[in-house]
Amino acid sequence: MFKKLAKSSLFAAAATIAVLPMLGAVPAVAQDGENIDVTIGWVPPDITGVFKTATNFFELAAEDANKNGFNVKVLTKSPTSPTAFAEQVSIIEDMIQRKVDLIAVSPAEVATIKPALARATAAGIPVVVVNLLEPIDGVDVSSYIGFDNTQGAEVSAYSVVDYFGGPGVLGTGDKVDVEPGTYLDLKFWEDIASKLSAEDKAKIKARGAIIEGVAGGFYSTARLEGFRKVLEQFPGIEIVGGTCAGDWNREKGTRCAEDILQANQGNLDFIWAASNEMGLGAMLVAGSQNRLETTQDGAAVGDTKVAIFTNDVTPESVDRIAEGKMIAETTHGFADWGWFGTKFAVELACGLEVPKTFDIRPRSVYEANARNFYPEPKLEPIDWKTIRANCKKAD
Incomplete structure (x- = not known):
């Protein structure tokens, strides 16, 4: 399917996910031959x-549904930046006024949008939250699709450990054989690390710097905690200076990387950026200064090259990983968000059950497995015909 759709369709902007039939409506079985209408309001923190x-x-999932008896319409609108918190609230309020069937949202900041989400559910509009598994107190969310942000950063930290001498699939340490398709998730890395003695851990050495997201924000705090939690076990890995806040933005991440590289001439081994927009910015800066370490160079502590590690995984970053320009990245399943998010949206609109939480286990992406993720991610097909046959939706 994905070969047929090709990149122009695959990476075009559009929309959506999410939710339940209007509260209080009496479901009616859709008649054969009728297209079933579902209007989804999708409110991400940005659209880049x-x-x-x-x-x-x-x-793409909506297009697939619309070939099988549905008419899924997606209204997509994002704030002008991920830090425009009040603007995201206004967009949610607008979706309520439009009386969409469902609202899907990835919160720019959780506390800020809680009142707006509560108003949506009070108006009979169900809510699906994307990019989060932790329940939001006081809001009746129909489904959460996401991952544990702390665990995602722990996986990235283990990639750093691996590259600079620990056991795994990267760098100079003992190589671990993995079957094709193996999830290099947190359990995989923890099982490997559990076999290391304190002496083994102390031998793994590197100096690195951190570019975080929005300082003090929910997501940035969770990722910093996860990254540091792992590195605390490896006293030879030193984080220099404080963190630089890149606000999840490539331009600001680029400025952070410029400052970090300027302050650490010849004594920095890696940069970890908490998102790939910031990580791609750091990669470009290091490359422009002839300081970018590639997989062809290999880990070399103390030289002038800097290895880039990051989180998220998009088509662009997979290309850079496949080229050896970024060492490793932790995937958070953004293709999965859209594919299964639309599936859940239609099922919920049809009065069918969906998981309360859908956990996308963060896992390592590196040169050898990068093409498992883009341009043709391995996603299971959706049985739209069965969903259509069982659909009950209020007119």
Whole structure:
């Protein structure tokens, strides 16, 4: 299917995910031959990078549904930046006024949007939250699609450990044989690390810097905690300086990387950026200064080259990983968000059950497995015909 759709369709912007029939309506079985209408309001924190990827796959799944007896319409609108918190609230309020069937949202900041989500559910509009598994107190969310942000950063930290001498699939340490398709998730890395002695851990050495997201924000805090939690076990890995806040933005991430490289001439081994927009910015800066370490160079502590590690995974970053320009990245399943998000949206609109939470286990992406993710991610097909046959939806 994905070969047929090709890149122009795959990476075009559009929309969506999410939710339940209007509360209080009496479901009616859709008649054969009728297209079943579902209007979804999709409100990401922005429409670039990872959210562009997620939106593309929401739209691809909607196109697939519309070939099988549905008429899924997606209304997509995002704030002007991921830090425009009040603007995201206004967009949700607008979706309520439009009386969409469902609202799907990836919160720019959780606390800020809680009142708006509560108003949506009070108006009979169900809500699906994307990019989060932790329940939001006081809001009746129909389904959460996402991953544990702390665990995602822990996986990235283990990639750093692996590259600079630990056991795994990267760098100079003992190589671990993995079967094709193996999930290099947190359990995989923890099982490997559990076999290391304190002496083994102390031998793994590197100096690195961190570019975080929005300082003090929910997502940035969770990722910083996860990354540091793992590195605390490896006293030879040193984080220099404080964190630089890149606000999940490539331009700001680029400025952070410039400052970090300027302050650490010849004594920095890696940069970890908490999102790939910032990580791609760091990669470009290091490359422009002839300081970018590639997989062809190999880990070499103490030289002038800097290895880039990051989180998220998009078509662009997979290309850079496949080229050896970024060492490793932790995937958060943005294609999965859109593909399964639209599936859940239609099922919920049809009065069918969906999981309360859909956990996309973060896992490592590196040169050898990068093409498992883009341009043709391995996603299971959706049985739209069965969903259509069982659909009950209020007119």
